[in-house]
Amino acid sequence: MIRTVGLTKTYGKYKAVDDLNLHIAKGSCFGFVGPNGAGKSTTMSVLATLLEPTSGHAYVGGFDVMEEPSNVRQLIGYMPDFFGVYDNLTAVEYLEFYAGAYKVPKENRMALIKDLLELVNLSGKADAYVDTLSRGMKQRLGLARCLIHDPEVLILDEPASGLDPRARIEMKEILKELRDMGKTILISSHILPELAEMCDTIGIIEQGKLIAQAPVDQIAAQVAGHRVLRVRLLDRMEEAAQLLEQSELVTRADIEGNALLVTYTGDDAGQVILLSALIKNGLPVLSFAEEAGNLEEVFLTVTKGVGS
Numbered sequence: 159m160i161r162t163v164g165l166t167k168t169y170g171k172y173k174a175v176d177d178l179n180l181h182i183a184k185g186s187c188f189g190f191v192g193p194n195g196a197g198k199s200t201t202m203s204v205l206a207t208l209l210e211p212t213s214g215h216a217y218v219g220g221f222d223v224m225e226e227p228s229n230v231r232q233l234i235g236y237m238p239d240f241f242g243v244y245d246n247l248t249a250v251e252y253l254e255f256y257a258g259a260y261k262v263p264k265e266n267r268m269a270l271i272k273d274l275l276e277l278v279n280l281s282g283k284a285d286a287y288v289d290t291l292s293r294g295m296k297q298r299l300g301l302a303r304c305l306i307h308d309p310e311v312l313i314l315d316e317p318a319s320g321l322d323p324r325a326r327i328e329m330k331e332i333l334k335e336l337r338d339m340g341k342t343i344l345i346s347s348h349i350l351p352e353l354a355e356m357c358d359t360i361g362i363i364e365q366g367k368l369i370a371q372a373p374v375d376q377i378a379a380q381v382a383g384h385r386v387l388r389v390r391l392l393d394r395m396e397e398a399a400q401l402l403e404q405s406e407l408v409t410r411a412d413i414e415g416n417a418l419l420v421t422y423t424g425d426d427a428g429q430v431i432l433l434s435a436l437i438k439n440g441l442p443v444l445s446f447a448e449e450a451g452n453l454e455e456v457f458l459t460v461t462k463g464v465g466s
């Protein structure tokens with residue numbers, strides 16, 4: 159659905175995007191992760207037909223962003239990292255303005271706006287002035303705006319940036335809903351674990367180059383060579399460690415308090431097999447999960463933060 163081929167964008171001598179080859183399948187939710195200045199916004203602006211690449215090509219739904227920009231614009235909903243909202247409008251008026259711009263038939267507009275406000279949890283704020291909305295609400299209104307023409311593809315540049323934890327969770331829930339509706343989503347962030355929760359594929363960009371791309375359950379293994387699982391047991395730790403170490407996907411299993419820290423190189427399906435083996439052998443497993451900090455570490459390992 160989205161493809162870039164050798165995409166390059168230079169500012170003077172500086173290569174903001176450097177020979178980038180992306181391939182994002184229809185219906186996929188692709189997390190585009192990179193430190194500040196890595197080239198995420200530049201790539202997204204090119205895909206949104208707002209910026210001309212220096213060389214290479216970019217396609218959305220088979221349309222070349224340079225040759226057929228109006229076809230691309232019909233297909234995409236783009237949410238930039240910074241966007242203005244018109245303060246002297248209510249939430250409904252704001253969306254009506256964009257519905258008009260996208261030529262949504264007048265008779266359908268109010269029903270559509272009602273549905274969109276519901277989707278982004280802003281029904282209660284329909285008549286509130288935009289400048290009275292919190293940052294999280296403004297971001298959600300911005301998301302509703304880019305859905306006004308029911309685009310197949312969403313290009314969302316750090317939609318959760320600057321939001322507090324509760325607002326981030328709300329935004330994440332809405333994005334999951336959009337993903338379940340079958341939209342193809344390209345979403346950027348510099349927080350890898352956050353994207354890992356809702357994306358199926360992760361691409362890590364640094365200094366304009368894609369340095370890793372993999373299904374979300376394999377990115378840690380691909381980048382760091384392993385993942386870390388924390389398995390808590392009531393007792394029989396030694397026995398569990400020995401059992402796990404029989405798997406060729408387990409490099410080691412170390413006892414730490416009442417948990418085992420398992421260095422693991424497989425995918426999610428392999429984890430199911432490990433857990434089943436523990437249960438089958440009657441070992442008293444309390445919890446079995448990937449270390450939360452692990453993805454953050456992976457990201458720090460792979461990106462040197464040179465661009466920030």
Ligand SMILES: Nc1ncnc2c1ncn2[C@@H]1O[C@H](COP(=O)(O)OP(=O)(O)OP(=O)(O)O)[C@@H](O)[C@H]1O
Pocket residue numbers: 169173174192193194195196197198199200201239348465
């Ligand atoms: N108009 C411009 N003129 C000159 N340099 C630019 C311009 N726009 C972006 N850059 C540079 O290109 C590089 C990539 O910027 P970009 O905004 O694409 O990164 P990003 O990954 O989106 O970063 P962030 O997470 O901070 O938004 C940066 O070094 C930036 O300073």
